Amino acid sequence: MKIYDGGKIFIGIVIFLSVATSPFLFNMGKATARPDPKLDTPEIQKMEKKQCVEPKEFMKAEHMTLLNDWRDSVVREGNKVYIGLGGEVYNMSLQGTCMKCHSNKKKFCDECHKYVAVKPYCWDCHIPPKEN
Numbered sequence: 001m002k003i004y005d006g007g008k009i010f011i012g013i014v015i016f017l018s019v020a021t022s023p024f025l026f027n028m029g030k031a032t033a034r035p036d037p038k039l040d041t042p043e044i045q046k047m048e049k050k051q052c053v054e055p056k057e058f059m060k061a062e063h064m065t066l067l068n069d070w071r072d073s074v075v076r077e078g079n080k081v082y083i084g085l086g087g088e089v090y091n092m093s094l095q096g097t098c099m100k101c102h103s104n105k106k107k108f109c110d111e112c113h114k115y116v117a118v119k120p121y122c123w124d125c126h127i128p129p130k131e132n
């Protein structure tokens with residue numbers, strides 16, 4: 001009788017645990033699938049005020065357009081100076097500016113691009129940062 005009850009309780013616990021943990025496991029799977037671009041580069045860690053050339057939400061949505069504008073400005077107009085967020089002055093350069101801060105291309109740019117399946121052809125010519 002005692003053993004039988006113990007078995008019932010044991011089965012009860014197993015069922016309870018599997019039900020209680022399944023939504024948790026489900027969410028964990030989702031969390032790892034979503035891109036998680038990393039900002040922990042030496043250059044960004046050094047920054048007192050951690051900001052991009054423009055506000056984060058703008059960068060998220062418009063960095064491709066911004067890069068196009070930078071290229072046109074440099075190549076067509078010969079202007080390399082960009083005034084960004086808070087009056088910060090930048091040299092308009094993919095390698096020399098963006099990739100100086102975001103030197104973790106794989107864990108940053110590629111992390112998002114793989115998720116949305118875009119493969120910018122920029123690296124056919126521009127040299128990506130050296131990474132392990």
Ligand code: HEC
Nearest residue numbers: 037039044050051052053056059060063066097098101102
């Ligand atoms: C001076 C260092 C620095 C430079 C230069 C820089 N970034 Fe950033 N970038 C950052 C930091 C810091 C953040 C996070 C900003 C925040 O959290 O507000 C960021 C955020 C971003 C984001 C949004 C990431 C996300 O998680 O949504 C994108 C996209 C991005 N940068 C692309 C670029 C591109 C493209 C360039 C060149 C045009 C560039 N960055 C130049 C430091 C930099």
Ligand code: HEC
Nearest residue numbers: 037060063064067098102108109112113116118119120122
């Ligand atoms: C927060 C996510 C995210 C990060 C971080 C990010 N990108 Fe993107 N990028 C995107 C998305 C999404 C697209 C596609 C946008 C579209 O098709 O409208 C894209 C598109 C682009 C394109 C245009 C490619 C094409 O074929 O149309 C370029 C160029 C680009 N990203 C450069 C960069 C560079 C360089 C970095 C790293 C410094 C970077 N991105 C970081 C999300 C990101």
Ligand code: HEC
Nearest residue numbers: 067068070071074075092093094095120121122124125126
């Ligand atoms: C066929 C080779 C080639 C490809 C592909 C290419 N570029 Fe360039 N890019 C150049 C050359 C050459 C320059 C001129 C360099 C200079 O004048 O300093 C340049 C200049 C630039 C500049 C301004 C100066 C600098 O040093 O960054 C930006 C920004 C830029 N390209 C962004 C991009 C982006 C973003 C992509 C991908 C969507 C891309 N390029 C693809 C060859 C290329």
